[in-house]
Every structure is written in C-alpha cells, then in structure tokens.
Amino acid sequence: MTNIGSYDERVKQFDWSISEKELEYSDGNIINIGWYCSDRICDKGHGGKTALIWEGQGGVEKRFTYNDIRIHSNSIGAYLRSLGIKDEDRVCLFLDRIPELYIGFIGILKIGAIAQPLFSAFGDESLHLRLEDAGTKAILTQRKHVGKVRKVLDQLPRLEHIIVVDHDGKKPLKEKEIAFSMEAAAPVENFEIFPTKAESPSVLHYTSGTTGKPKGVKHVHYSLIGQYLTAKWVLDLRENDIYWCTADPGWVTGTSYGIIGAWSLGVTQCVLDSGFSADAWYSFIERHRVTVWYSAPTAIRSLMKAGKEAVERHDLSSLRHLCSVGEPLNAEAVVWSKEVFGLPFYDTYWQTETGAIMITNVPGMEVKPGSMGKGFPGITALVIDPKTYEPIVEPGRIGLIAFKPGWPSMMRTYWNNEATYLSKFNNGWYLSGDRARLDKDGYFWFVGRDDDVINTGGHLVSPFEVESALLEHEAVAESAVVAKPDEVNMEVVKAFITLKPGFDPNPDLELKIMNFIRKKLSPLAMPQEIEYMDSIPKTRSGKIMRRLLHAKEWGEETGDTSTLEDDE
Ligand code: PRX
Numbered sequence: 197m198t199n200i201g202s203y204d205e206r207v208k209q210f211d212w213s214i215s216e217k218e219l220e221y222s223d224g225n226i227i228n229i230g231w232y233c234s235d236r237i238c239d240k241g242h243g244g245k246t247a248l249i250w251e252g253q254g255g256v257e258k259r260f261t262y263n264d265i266r267i268h269s270n271s272i273g274a275y276l277r278s279l280g281i282k283d284e285d286r287v288c289l290f291l292d293r294i295p296e297l298y299i300g301f302i303g304i305l306k307i308g309a310i311a312q313p314l315f316s317a318f319g320d321e322s323l324h325l326r327l328e329d330a331g332t333k334a335i336l337t338q339r340k341h342v343g344k345v346r347k348v349l350d351q352l353p354r355l356e357h358i359i360v361v362d363h364d365g366k367k368p369l370k371e372k373e374i375a376f377s378m379e380a381a382a383p384v385e386n387f388e389i390f391p392t393k394a395e396s397p398s399v400l401h402y403t404s405g406t407t408g409k410p411k412g413v414k415h416v417h418y419s420l421i422g423q424y425l426t427a428k429w430v431l432d433l434r435e436n437d438i439y440w441c442t443a444d445p446g447w448v449t450g451t452s453y454g455i456i457g458a459w460s461l462g463v464t465q466c467v468l469d470s471g472f473s474a475d476a477w478y479s480f481i482e483r484h485r486v487t488v489w490y491s492a493p494t495a496i497r498s499l500m501k502a503g504k505e506a507v508e509r510h511d512l513s514s515l516r517h518l519c520s521v522g523e524p525l526n527a528e529a530v531v532w533s534k535e536v537f538g539l540p541f542y543d544t545y546w547q548t549e550t551g552a553i554m555i556t557n558v559p560g561m562e563v564k565p566g567s568m569g570k571g572f573p574g575i576t577a578l579v580i581d582p583k584t585y586e587p588i589v590e591p592g593r594i595g596l597i598a599f600k601p602g603w604p605s606m607m608r609t610y611w612n613n614e615a616t617y618l619s620k621f622n623n624g625w626y627l628s629g630d631r632a633r634l635d636k637d638g639y640f641w642f643v644g645r646d647d648d649v650i651n652t653g654g655h656l657v658s659p660f661e662v663e664s665a666l667l668e669h670e671a672v673a674e675s676a677v678v679a680k681p682d683e684v685n686m687e688v689v690k691a692f693i694t695l696k697p698g699f700d701p702n703p704d705l706e707l708k709i710m711n712f713i714r715k716k717l718s719p720l721a722m723p724q725e726i727e728y729m730d731s732i733p734k735t736r737s738g739k740i741m742r743r744l745l746h747a748k749e750w751g752e753e754t755g756d757t758s759t760l761e762d763d764e
C-alpha cells in the first residue's frame with residue numbers, strides 16, 4: 197500500500213486540511229518549520245532516531261539524531277539571537293553540504309529569521325548581487341568561502357556578521373568575522389522558538405529570470421503544509437525509509453525536499469558532500485541502504501553513460517522508489533531505470549516559485565515515460581492559450597502551463613520586486629513560463645520554456661546576465677546567448693559575439709574573454725563555447741533575436757524572420 201492510496205480518489209476528495217490535521221495545525225495558530233522538523237519529532241518520542249547521515253570528502257561520516265538536530269539548531273538560534281538577529285532578518289547560508297547547512301537552516305527558522313541559502317560555488321559577484329538585494333544581516337560560511345565574502349564586503353553595508361563555522365584558529369579573523377562551532381557550542385536544551393504564523397516569511401531562494409537580475413523568491417512558514425503532504429504522497433516517504441535527495445540546498449529542491457519534507461515526516465535522510473561519479477553514488481546507496489532516491493535528469497543521464505556494468509558492481513536492492521525533478525526527464529531514462537533498477541523514475545515538475553511539487557507521477561499511477569504526470573491533488577494545473585489565456589481543452593495542442601493560485605507553498609512575492617511578481621498572473625492564472633501539451637488522459641508533456649531562460653543540467657541561467665558579463669570585456673561589441681544541445685546537460689550555454697574594431701577573432705582572445713567572465717558568473721552559467729559573428733541578428737526595434745540563433749543551434753526551422761534588421 198502506498199501513502200497516497202488511489203490518485204483518482206484523492207483528487208475527488210481533496211482538501212489541504214488533510215495536511216493541516218496530520219500536522220495538528222489549525223488556522224491562526226503558530227506554525228514554525230524549524231520546530232516541526234526537530235522538536236515535534238522529539239515530542240512524539242523519536243528523539244533518538246537518526247535524522248541525518250552525512251558523508252563528506254574521503255568518506256568521513258557523521259550521524260545526528262532528531263534530538264541532536266533539536267539541540268544544535270537551538271544553539272545556532274541562540275547564538276544568532278545573541279548577535280542581535282531577530283525575526284525577518286535575512287541570514288545567508290553560504291556553505292558546502294555540511295551538517296551546519298542543514299541544521300543552521302532549522303536554527304534560523306526557529307528564531308523567525310529568513311533563511312537565504314546560496315550555492316557555495318557562486319563567485320563573489322553572484323554573491324554580492326544576492327546579498328545586496330536581500331539586505332542580508334549575517335552570513336554563515338566556511339574558511340574556504342570566506343574570501344569571496346571579503347571581496348564584496350565593502351559594498352555590503354548591511355552585512356554585519358560573517359560567521360565562520362569551521363575556524364581553526366590558524367589564520368586571524370578579519371573585519372566583521374566571528375568564529376562559531378556548532379558542535380563545540382554549549383548545548384541549548386530549552387529554547388524559546390519565535391511564534392511565526394502561517395504568513396511569516398521563512399525562506400528566500402534566488403532564481404534566474406530573463407533579465408540579468410536574480411529574483412528573490414519569498415516563501416512563508418505555511419509552505420510546510422504543501423511540502424509535508426507532497427513528500428508523503430509523491431516521494432512516498434515512510435517511517436523506516438532511508439531517503440537521499442541529491443539536490444544542494446542552494447536550490448529549492450534541496451530545502452523543500454532535502455530538509456523540510458523529510459524531517460517534518462521524521463524520516464532518516466542522508467547527504468553526500470562530495471563530487472559525482474557513478475560508482476561513488478551507487479556505493480553510497482549500497483552502504484546506507486537507501487530506499488527512496490530523489491534526483492535529477494542530468495545525473496540520471498550521467499549514470500546511463502556509466503552503463504549497466506556500474507550498476508551491477510553494487511547491491512542496490514534496497515531501492516524502493518525513485519523520483520526526478522528539474523528538467524525534462526527523457527523517456528529513455530525511465531525505460532533504462534526500469535531495466536537496471538527494476539523501478540521507473542517518477543518525474544515531478546515544479547519551480548522555486550511554486551515551493552512544492554505541482555505536476556507529478558505518483559506511486560500507483562501508470563507512468564507514461566516522457567510525461568510529467570498529472571496535477572497533484574488540490575492543484576488545478578492546466579494548459580492555456582498564450583494569446584487568450586483561456587484553458588485549452590483539446591489534447592495535443594501546445595500552450596502555457598498555468599495553475600490556479602492558492603496552494604500553500606506558493607511564493608508570496610519576489611523580494612523588492614512586486615511588479616514582476618504581479619506580471620506572473622493573467623486572467624486569474626499563475627503563469628509558469630513553461631509550455632506543454634496534455635494528452636487525452638490528462639497527462640502533461642513538457643515542450644519547453646516560453647522565455648529565453650536556459651536550463652543547463654537543472655540550473656536556470658539568464659541569457660541576459662551572460663550577455664552583460666561579455667559586454668563588459670573591452671573587445672566585445674555585441675553579444676547574444678542561447679542554449680545549445682548537450683548529451684548530458686540537455687542544454688549548455690553558447691555565446692555569440694561581435695568584436696569592436698581592432699580586435700582579431702582568434703582562439704587566444706576567446707580564452708581571454710572566458711577568463712574575464714569567469715570572475716563575474718557562477719560556474720553553472722559559463723558558456724561552453726563562444727562563436728564570433730559579423731553581426732548579431734536583431735529585430736527592427738533592436739531586440740536580439742535569440743530565437744533565430746537558438747534554431748540554428750538546434751537544427752530547427754528559423755520561422756518568421758520578417759522583422760530582422762538585415763532584411764530591411
Ligand atoms: O522549466 C521548468 C524546469 O525547471 C524550471 C524551474 O526551475 P527552478 O525554479 O530552478 O526549480 C527547479 C526544481 C523545482 C521549470 O520552470 N523543470 C522543473 N521540473 C521539470 C522541468 N522541466 C521539465 N520537466 C520537469 N519535471
């Protein structure tokens with residue numbers, strides 16, 4: 197028996213109060229995600245149960261019980277309070293996947309502050325933009341990343357504390373830096389948790405849009421109602437599961453399902469903080485007897501490349517349920533996983549903005565390889581006409597993926613950017629920015645994004661951000677950035693540039709430009725290739741026609757080019 201039971205029955209009789217009841221929450225009461233993920237599980241008598249199995253570089257392992265999570269997060273919360281951090285202050289987590297990241301997240305939420313996780317591979321410029329926009333007051337980081345914070349500190353007057361969680365005393369701390377060790381801190385047994393309510397802000401995740409400015413997606417504590425139930429019904433998490441979510445908490449999957457979903461259900465989860473290799477991943481599953489695995493298509497395609505032999509070198513018989521998110525999951529990947537693991541990957545579709553799974557395959561439902569499944573119960577998901585914003589009823593016609601607003605984990609706004617938030621709604625629908633078609637059975641089939649955003653290996657990249665970085669180089673006159681097909685990442689970033697007079701289009705210059713932009717962009721946004729052009733195709737009004745360059749890369753028809761500047 198699966199947690200969801202019958203999908204069709206659940207759709208017929210659904211109310212979010214199912215989740216509220218299980219969490220013993222009622223309207224108007226206190227709801228604090230930090231408390232739900234630690235204290236509540238202890239109160240239910242599971243304080244001694246393992247909450248986190250962590251493995252770092254070189255196989256170092258640490259384990260934390262729910263009681264450890266409770267006490268360590270109390271210590272972190274108390275320490276932040278002692279620094280003057282209060283509710284709604286933004287506290288950034290700029291950490292590798294170390295225990296302090298997961299437990300620090302809980303500690304921040306417990307004092308009612310807003311957790312702002314940022315991917316630790318970000319460079320100083322990416323970090324600067326996001327900390328400045330959020331007006332971040334404190335940042336938790338490691339020795340290896342503190343240099344990036346130092347570089348931009350001058351430009352961040354609102355950043356008051358740089359908390360180094362692994363300071364070893366060897367090098368002196370600099371301006372605003374303080375050392376704090378979670379495990380060495382005095383245990384805080386009793387802690388007054390801030391009485392957050394449903395609409396109190398909880399998490400601020402930054403995501404890329406079409407413009408170069410990253411958008412801060414603001415979530416609230418009530419999001420738990422959606423994250424808890426989707427983790428229970430879609431990931432099918434149960435009491436004795438060993439769950440592995442491979443996403444980094446710098447991205448929304450790593451918080452909604454890599455922290456909140458599993459811990460609010462009192463499930464044991466594991467984290468692997470080291471690089472990817474098929475053997476390393478399979479032996480991790482084998483060693484910890486992982487039962488439920490939530491990963492992403494890029495990783496799955498890399499595993500496919502490593503072949504069946506790599507699977508056969510390990511005992512993966514513990515696996516019970518597999519899910520995927522972040523990019524289109526090819527039908528071949530589902531067929532392959534059935535063949536080698538005896539289980540299909542269940543595709544799930546959602547966004548930073550939606551906070552939780554929206555369209556999905558659930559256990560018990562027929563999986564159609566290549567399809568994203570159907571709307572989660574309680575979610576009105578549909579495909580609408582891009583011109584009229586009216587629902588498309590006939591199967592097969594491509595339209596925009598839209599949702600009826602009102603689910604618990606929906607973002608509440610974009611930080612400092614209400615206008616862009618409001619622009620995401622039309623005719624009463626929330627517009628996802630993706631295109632899809634429905635089949636006759638109501639399954640969604642992903643078609644592509646409706647904007648120019650590039651999805652490379654599950655990471656969204658704004659073409660404008662890359663174009664702007666290129667334009668800052670002295671040799672670059674114009675730039676245009678599009679996605680190019682790639683076997684593993686599905687899409688990679690490709691840049692087209694024209695040069696200013698006096699510069700020679702040679703490989704040496706390309707290398708120089710690459711090195712120049714590397715300092716400005718996150719490693720994920722770096723172009724794989726730069727192509728020199730004599731001119732960049734533009735509309736009469738001067739807008740870059742990325743569509744045309746995109747079509748060229750993908751070997752597609754170029755369509756209507758009548759507005760091309762060069763046609764004039
Ligand atoms: O384009 C869709 C793609 O990823 C976008 C959301 O990215 P992000 O906010 O970073 O969140 C990723 C993890 C929740 C979507 O607008 N995407 C996400 N899941 C799928 C997908 N594309 C195809 N199939 C999916 N299952």
